[in-house]
Amino acid sequence: MIIAIDGPAASGKGTIARRLAAHYRLPHLDTGLLYRAVGAKALAHHVNFEDPAALAALAGVLDPAALDPEALKSGAIGEAASRVAAVPQVRAKLLTLQQDFARQPGGAVLDGRDIGTVIAPDAEVKLFVTATPEARAARRHHELLGRGEEVALEAVLADILKRDERDSGRASAPLARAADAEILDNTGLDVEQSWQAALALVERRRRPGGPS
Ligand SMILES: Nc1ncnc2c1ncn2[C@@H]1O[C@H](COP(=O)(O)OP(=O)(O)O)[C@@H](O)[C@H]1O
Numbered sequence: 029m030i031i032a033i034d035g036p037a038a039s040g041k042g043t044i045a046r047r048l049a050a051h052y053r054l055p056h057l058d059t060g061l062l063y064r065a066v067g068a069k070a071l072a073h074h075v076n077f078e079d080p081a082a083l084a085a086l087a088g089v090l091d092p093a094a095l096d097p098e099a100l101k102s103g104a105i106g107e108a109a110s111r112v113a114a115v116p117q118v119r120a121k122l123l124t125l126q127q128d129f130a131r132q133p134g135g136a137v138l139d140g141r142d143i144g145t146v147i148a149p150d151a152e153v154k155l156f157v158t159a160t161p162e163a164r165a166a167r168r169h170h171e172l173l174g175r176g177e178e179v180a181l182e183a184v185l186a187d188i189l190k191r192d193e194r195d196s197g198r199a200s201a202p203l204a205r206a207a208d209a210e211i212l213d214n215t216g217l218d219v220e221q222s223w224q225a226a227l228a229l230v231e232r233r234r235r236p237g238g239p240s
């Protein structure tokens with residue numbers, strides 16, 4: 029079973045994806061980390077963000093097994109990720125490894141922006157996880173403070189809105205709900221309630237017509 033989870037920044041899709049992977053004993057790929065890793069390398073090596081070939085070269089030598097999620101979760105790297113993710117040549121370099129991950133025997137859980145639309149359009153289960161920008165900003169703010177990043181809530185909200193616009197407005201694989209994705213708006217739901225709602229949706233999709 030392939031489970032495709034998409035949604036905007038800090039909607040809680042990663043939390044749901046990790047729990048679904050544990051629940052169904054499936055491997056999980058946080059595809060945002062791939063773009064974050066390219067963004068982080070571009071920042072570290074002062075690569076020109078307007079140079080698609082140089083950015084694509086960084087994506088081409090990425091080792092997904094060597095990614096350190098903790099090192100990639102800063103706000104600055106999220107912003108850089110969103111910029112490199114708008115470059116079609118970068119997306120092309122990262123396509124095959126994501127598709128291969130999705131198609132491994134037994135299935136997988138992937139979360140990102142284009143899983144249900146581009147990476148695994150044939151996924152059995154698709155969720156589009158979302159919440160208001162204000163709710164998402166509050167979550168990300170709390171997360172960043174917990175990591176020791178001193179940042180104002182207003183700045184986090186501004187960053188989320190900018191990222192939403194860039195991710196949804198880009199020409200190449202924009203953030204979009206697949207027509208056959210279930211929408212989970214978890215504004216006002218805590219982590220546990222959001223997880224229960226997600227699990228119920230997945231179970232319903234796995235067993236159409238079966239007991240709910
Ligand atoms: N329903 C929720 N209510 C409150 N906080 C949440 C909820 N879901 C996730 N979080 C928290 O919000 C932050 C972002 O969640 P995450 O799953 O990483 O989102 P995404 O993968 O969409 O960016 C994390 O700190 C997470 O613990």
Ligand SMILES: Nc1ccn([C@@H]2O[C@H](COP(=O)(O)OP(=O)(O)O)[C@@H](O)[C@H]2O)c(=O)n1
Binds near residue numbers: 064109110111
């Ligand atoms: N499948 C994906 C995953 C992430 N991304 C990009 O990578 C950036 C970082 O993704 P992420 O999932 O780690 O970000 P958060 O939602 O955790 O803030 C996003 O803003 C997108 O621009 C993408 O374009 N396609």
